[in-house]
Amino acid sequence: MRVGVVGAGFAGLRAAMLLEASGAEVRLFEARNRVGGRCQTVDEGGGVQYEAGGEWIDADHLRVLRLLQSFGMEPAHKDALPRKLIHRGRETTALDIWSDALEDELRVEAAAKELCKNLHLPIWKNPTAKSLDDRTLADFIREHALTERGRWWVTSMFRSDEGDDLERIGLLGWLSGILKTSERDGDELSAFRFEGGSSRVLAAMQASLTTDVQFGRILRRVSQEGKGVTLIFEDGIERFDQVVLTLPPPALEQVVFEPALSARKRCAIEGYRMSRAVKISWEFDHAWWEDDGWGGSMQCDGPLQQTWSAGLGGAPVLSAYICGKEARDWMQLGDPVRAGVYELSVLFPAAARHFRRGWTHNWPDDPFAMGAFSHLAPGFVLEHLAHVAPPERRIHFSGEHTATWNGFIEGALESAERAHAEVMSA
Numbered sequence: 001m002r003v004g005v006v007g008a009g010f011a012g013l014r015a016a017m018l019l020e021a022s023g024a025e026v027r028l029f030e031a032r033n034r035v036g037g038r039c040q041t042v043d044e045g046g047g048v049q050y051e052a053g054g055e056w057i058d059a060d061h062l063r064v065l066r067l068l069q070s071f072g073m074e075p076a077h078k079d080a081l082p083r084k085l086i087h088r089g090r091e092t093t094a095l096d097i098w099s100d101a102l103e104d105e106l107r108v109e110a111a112a113k114e115l116c117k118n119l120h121l122p123i124w125k126n127p128t129a130k131s132l133d134d135r136t137l138a139d140f141i142r143e144h145a146l147t148e149r150g151r152w153w154v155t156s157m158f159r160s161d162e163g164d165d166l167e168r169i170g171l172l173g174w175l176s177g178i179l180k181t182s183e184r185d186g187d188e189l190s191a192f193r194f195e196g197g198s199s200r201v202l203a204a205m206q207a208s209l210t211t212d213v214q215f216g217r218i219l220r221r222v223s224q225e226g227k228g229v230t231l232i233f234e235d236g237i238e239r240f241d242q243v244v245l246t247l248p249p250p251a252l253e254q255v256v257f258e259p260a261l262s263a264r265k266r267c268a269i270e271g272y273r274m275s276r277a278v279k280i281s282w283e284f285d286h287a288w289w290e291d292d293g294w295g296g297s298m299q300c301d302g303p304l305q306q307t308w309s310a311g312l313g314g315a316p317v318l319s320a321y322i323c324g325k326e327a328r329d330w331m332q333l334g335d336p337v338r339a340g341v342y343e344l345s346v347l348f349p350a351a352a353r354h355f356r357r358g359w360t361h362n363w364p365d366d367p368f369a370m371g372a373f374s375h376l377a378p379g380f381v382l383e384h385l386a387h388v389a390p391p392e393r394r395i396h397f398s399g400e401h402t403a404t405w406n407g408f409i410e411g412a413l414e415s416a417e418r419a420h421a422e423v424m425s426a
């Protein structure tokens, strides 16, 4: 069986590995000139290495951990030093959080658990939960977080998880994540990252394939006639028995299907929303944040939102992760790197003294991603979510957005396993 896989991110590489292991003749196509898609370890020279996209592994992301293990790699533990929290000029740490903020966090958590008692997975099979699906997470937090500081804290945490402003996140979709992680005891979130960078494991995945990744191949049309599928790229045509498409929804939306995909599939692809998240990374000539025993990890109520020590190659690098409308605002600035150093130096004057150079990674404007990762918008779950993953004849859909762990690298791997099983049983 000849199988064409389009997209060489985690989903496409994993699908190709599994299909080859099952004896399929696989060809893997990628629009960019590199593997990894929304994961990329950037090497700027001089020991500056950091993640431009996906970075953290939760402790219960077992597929990612098993994949690393299969290549003899160990995940790196996150920095043990506590995160700084800065709100209205006051500072504390996550270990010593203000009592009003903690009480609000616990109140929101308890209210979410209460709602989850009446829900089950898969989340779209809760037809009576329409009112939850139509509500926003922002609205839910306004109801249960009673103090201004608590609202900021809870909003800041969940905005970081969702990658966008909480007015854009549907309550029911968010609750599905709470249901999935109900067994957690508290330390699982962002417990690890990739030792030496995600590109190391991506390179190992690529090297494990017998097929060569075809770079610079931009898919434009997909035609299903008779017993096969034709993929029409900008620069040529390829025919297969089955295909796996791992493109993120906005990229998939640009592909023409003949015959057209079912109306419910088209609506699901068009209705899927991508988070607006960007990263700004700075190199410093000295890890000034370590001078007073701080690890560089911070959440604040200012426009930088969140930072951490991100260097993977020896040079001191700090990254900021900015989500939602503020991310768009940052990318409109003439020089977001320098503007970011200015904002940092307002909080930490040493930042300006030690700054060397910096870079931005603007995922919402990336032509092959058009966003950072998928989120479940209000009204999406009950109307569309069930229609995202199922195949349409010989076309199989993979990628993080088609998984129960949507938004995560874990989801990309999960989706590859499902697509592999579908193709092999077809």
Ligand SMILES: Cc1cc2nc3c(=O)[nH]c(=O)nc-3n(C[C@H](O)[C@H](O)[C@H](O)COP(=O)(O)OP(=O)(O)OC[C@H]3O[C@@H](n4cnc5c(N)ncnc54)[C@H](O)[C@@H]3O)c2cc1C
Pocket: 006, 007, 008, 009, 010, 011, 012, 029, 030, 031, 032, 035, 036, 037, 038, 039, 052, 053, 054, 055, 056, 057, 217, 218, 219, 220, 246, 247, 248, 251, 252, 277, 278, 279, 363, 368, 369, 371, 372, 373, 398, 399, 400, 401, 407, 408, 409, 410, 411, 412
């Ligand atoms: C800033 C940021 C932070 C993140 N943080 C985390 C994190 O900490 N932890 C975590 O688990 N996840 C995180 N993620 C999400 C994670 O990176 C993604 O869920 C995962 O990489 C998606 O993998 P994928 O294979 O599904 O999609 P992709 O990686 O997007 O792969 C799809 C591939 O398809 C290609 N493609 C697109 N259009 C075409 C076309 N027309 N023709 C051919 N090829 C095409 C793309 O170039 C891409 O290589 C983050 C993402 C970003 C951007």
